[in-house]
Amino acid sequence: MSAMLELEDFRYSYGGVHAVKGISLQINEGEIVTLIGANGAGKSTTMRTICGLTEPQGVQGKIVYKGKEIQKLSGHKITAMGLSHVIEGRHIFSKLTVDENLEMGAYLRKDTKNIKADKEEMYRLFPRLLERKTSLGSNLSGGEQQMLAIARAMMNHPKMILLDEPSLGLAPIIVTEVFKAIKRLNEQEGITIFFVEQNSKIALNSAQRGYVMQTGEIVISGSCTDLSNNEAVRKAYLGE
């Protein structure tokens, strides 16, 4: 199992604030890995930077994807490399329909013939979206929007998907559904998944390995089973 995505002594600062103070982590092919921590720990900043959505000036250290350094690249280039992202707050195209959103997901693809087939595949994986095929993005519920964002990310035929706080603003039942879908993608389609999550419980239940971040640093890491049984983690993040 080779490292697909690696962070080497990654730092990020902006406006004089050191949001991330030097972290290293690695995600191997085929894994589901999570990064958890309290609000303001720096997880989202880390994720956004990996996705190429922050100012490159603040970056120090390396982010390596399949052997290539990507820390200074902008978002669209990273997507083009096969690293799709699902951003915090979902960000679907509100004035486009579900179907058009999926089309947009395939923006970079040149093989137009297969796009239709892939859409069908997405509708199979996310039946709810099939029902709402012609609805405008703004008319979907939070959970449906999240599914759409993930499906859209899939349309790019990515090797890896990054998710920034997928449970944000969703009801618990919906959250469970969303994470079921994420696990399906990993198990059935073989997509490597790395996600940042506020909801530590569902995170540790869904992923295989995890990292815990606190005030810009990684304080502990390991398999999710181990992390779930860890005293400190349980106290701080699982509310026990």
Add this chain to the structure above:
Amino acid sequence: MKKNVRMVLSLLVAAVLILGLVGCGTSEPTASTASAPATESGSENALEPYVIGAYMPITGTNSTWSFILERGQDLAIEEINANGGFNGHPVEIIRYDTTSSNEEAAKIAVRLVEVDKVDACLPSPMSNEIKASANTLNNAHIPTIVVGTSATLLSDANWDYVWRTALNTDFTMSAWESAFDEMGVKTVAIINSQEDVCVAVTQAMEELCAEKGIEIVAKESIDSADTDFTAPLANIVSAKPDLVCSYALEPGNVTVQLRRLGYDGLIIQRELPAANDFEIAGDDSRGWAFPSLYVTYTDINDCDIPYMRSFLEKYQAAYGELPEYEWVYRGYDAVMALWEASKIAGSNDKEAINEALSQVVCDGLGGTIDFTKSHEGYESFGSFVYEDGKFKEFNTWLSAGGYDAYKQND
């Protein structure tokens, strides 16, 4: 870091805005002291110069032709200094820029009186700037010669010390008095813009028509800044007037659109249009008729008036081209009339010169300048029509059957 950038940015924006306001003229006026071209006689440097203060819109929206006004003034001063100056004293001129602002003109007048203590003054040709500033000059008893054309400029204010050596648009109607009769005009349409000078001449035309029993079949007003005049012009054309009076500040576009709508008759202008008006109107400027003291020429051989021709030769020798706008003549005339007064007075004292001005009868570029009857130097003058690329004297053209021929060519 962000705060600094924000501050710098806001300072930058503020600076740009302030520069913009400055451009509109809220700062102190700064002079461009232009000493008149040097004279030959060396003993003059012992004598105090006769100082003339001048101001005009050198920058701003009305600035296009100020440079030519300056040239007219300079040519006159050069000639005067080569021929004894004002009673032996060399003439110097101090210039200020009104930046096309009336407020600035007012400030400049105060400065000329109190700081520069000028002996005489040549204000801006813009009627509104004159109105804003001439009171100051008059109250200080400074002999002032204006070259603005608005009719009511002098008659409204009754200044003792202010005289005019340019066209008074009120008197322009005299050019049409007999012409309208001879042409057999029964109906007239007027289109005018809102500036004072245009409104004034419109009123004068309306009075003339009322006097003669000529019906005004259409009267439309327009905004000078606008570009499409089809609607008002359509109204005019459908009223089928014998004549159209176009009293707009810039006649080019109006004429082109008027012609396009099918009107081929004469178009009366309020004064000689500028060279670029002719450029814009192109062939459609055929049939432009206007009252004027003088015209501008593109070829010196077209000029058949001897004193004008010799002036044009002087201008060409100094600047390598012929003048494009008649402001140059106004500038020249104003200074020359002042000089004549100095000769009559025998002294450069302000009161003496002002008294002498009331006795001036001399040759100007537009004919005879005569201040004995009133402060208006030119009370009567001719008119011209533009045909075949040439300016033709109107009444001559009329009597020779030009108008009949023109109508037939439509």
Add this chain to the structure above:
Amino acid sequence: MLKFVTLFISATILGCTYGLISLSYSLIYKSSGMMAFVNPDLMTWGAFLGFTFYTLMGLPYPIAVLLTCVVMFCMGFAIQKGVVRNLIKRNVTPMYITLTMFAMGYILQNLSQLIFGSVPRKFDSIIPGLKIQLAGIQVQPEAIICVGVSLLIMALLQFFMNKTKLGTAMRAASMDPMAAESVGVDVSLISGLSWGLSTTVIAAAGILCGPIYSVSMVLGANLGAKAFAGAVLGGYGNMIGAIIGGLAMGFIETFVSGYISSDYKSLIAYIVLILFLFVKPTGIMNERAIQDV
């Protein structure tokens, strides 16, 4: 009847010009979310450049138009990259961006005066000597070209924005730049292209109406202000709305001044603007742009 036809033809020409200008306003709003106040001055630039290439340098008309479009496209792109993007990066308040746009407009206007002079110039006839009769009215061939090309540009733009990949990318980038970036759209490049496109459209408007209204410094300012009203009328930010609004504006202005009073010619545009801002800010096409602002 003749008068009606005359007014109708003239209103169409004016309306098409307004339509193009309104389109450029909407394009910039759609792509950067800001109300651009530089457009009128860019239009003057377009007209003067076209005049320089065609009348002064004597290049054939299509080449002059092409050159002008290329130069103006680069200018728009440069403005977006150099000025707008930097402002957005530094997270300044929208107020600063608006002020900067005003400043830019002022700079452009004065540069134009310096380079081209402040005197109105005549744009030579494209097809000299040709006079066309339309329903008894003499019409300039340039007017027909203006209307024809305007409609063509509008149609092309609609097609471009809705049916091509690049156009879709532009719409996506304006809807949600982060989402667009995530699906692989180079938002930075696209924004520059949007500005360049908008500038080209308005430069085209300038060149097209140059021969009809003559080229002067105030060309852009005068038409731009009324076209802005047209954009609001149609729904600010909406492409179809811009076209409808611009055309409507041309007709309202021409017919009001033709049948009611020419005194209201310019005033009517501002009356319409205020009316719509108060009563229906979303315009005819119900575009939410102004409500959000």
